[in-house]
Amino acid sequence: MSSIEKQYQVHWLTGQLSDASRETMYRRSIEARVRFESLLSLVLAALIFGMFAISDFYLLGLTREYYLLITMRIVVVSLCLLLAFIIARWGGYSHKAWLHAMPLWIFATGIILIVPLRPESLSTQVTAVVVAIMAFYLLIPNLLTVVTFASFYLSTGFLVSAVLFAEIAPVETLRLALLLVMTNVVGFCTLLRLEGLQRKQFSLLHEERDRNHQLLKEIAHRKSLEEQLRMVAERDALTGLNSRSHFMKRAEALLQSSRLEKAPFCLLMIDVDHFKSINDTWGHSHGDWVLTEISEVCTLSLRPKDVIGRFGGEEFVVALPDTGLGDALIVAERLRTKVSELPIKEEMSELCLSVTIGIAIAHSEDVDLKALIMRADQALYVGKRDGRNRVVMCRKGMDDG
Secondary structure, X not given: OOHHHXXXXXXXXXXXXXXXXXXXXXXHHOHHHHHHHHHHHHHHHHHHHHHHHXXXXXXXXXXXXXXXXXXXXXXXXXXXXXXXXXXXXXXXXXXXXXXXXXXXXXXXXXXXXXXXXXXXXXXXXXXXXXXXXXXXXXXXXXXXXXXHHHHHHHHHHHHHHHHHHHOOOHHHHHHXXXXXXXXXXXXXXXXXXXXXXXXXXXHHHHHHHHHHHHHHHHHHHXXXXXXXXXXXXXXXXXXXXXXXXXXXXXXXXXXXXXXXXXXXXXXXXXXXXXXXXXXXXXXXXXXXXXXXXXXXXXXXXXXXXXXXXXXOOOEEEEEEEOOOHHHHHHHHHHHHHHHHOOOOOHHHOOOOOOEEEEEEEOOOOOOOHHHHHHHHHHHHHHHHHXXXXXXXXXXXXXXXX
């Protein structure tokens, strides 16, 4: 049996949940309903109990026994109505079960006291006791254990009073005892079944909620993992820039949009000069530091709509939508200057950090983004061949411009 099933297991004899905390949770969940039902049932039972004063008058007249009966009925009805009001306002089925039990003991005591005052009407009172016991079990909301003790008190008290004051024969006593036992057994089994079914329904509902909660947590965890995987796929681990594949996707969308709007589109290919020498001289950790610093400078120098990505080891690529060749040249020169002005670590003081940048502009005859990247790459290699630390525009771009 799983831990969840143990928490929601119903006791076979009391009809309550075996787990005390879950039982308390169940009672709290039905407190509002129990208060309302208790109010209605107690008012109804009090009115019925009080109405029998009419039959008392016809049977007894204005006798001492009648006055005692009417006084007892008034006390019982008054106490029950008072308790109905208290339960409706301050009743707590989860922690004040004794308050809900009090009306049962008051009604039981009142019914038992009728026997010595009206012993001749015992046959009628037997029917009333059977109805009262069933009402205890099914009408007035209470715990099964509370109802069982109250019904046992009513049955025993009524039987003893019948023997003492109505002087019934042993056979009649046995018959009455069997009737009361049968009534209690039927009432007990019926309420036990209802209590169990209600708690099982509560258990199933909360078990489903628990599983839904676990499912939501699992979904949230999976979404978190998916987001992490997406970030890994879209972002370069070292620089935080767009990965090559993600850059291609975003730049392709910008290029298509520029074609539809017939707007200019330029592309920069950036290469860190003498990067292999940096790694060989100061180590890969210093080389990584150089790449992160350059990527940060480039990011801060670009517009929000521009897209930059790490294209290779020491190469970066930038897509500039709505940018002509002249403006792209200004952007590239700004990037080159800012890189050359980067503060260098003390142990790398002899390093002259610089980048070479190739520029290509999109034309109507360009087939795709790859062709544009190839042209920018060609311009980049021209700049590296001519001495590095410079900006070179693609010749086709210059001729067409």
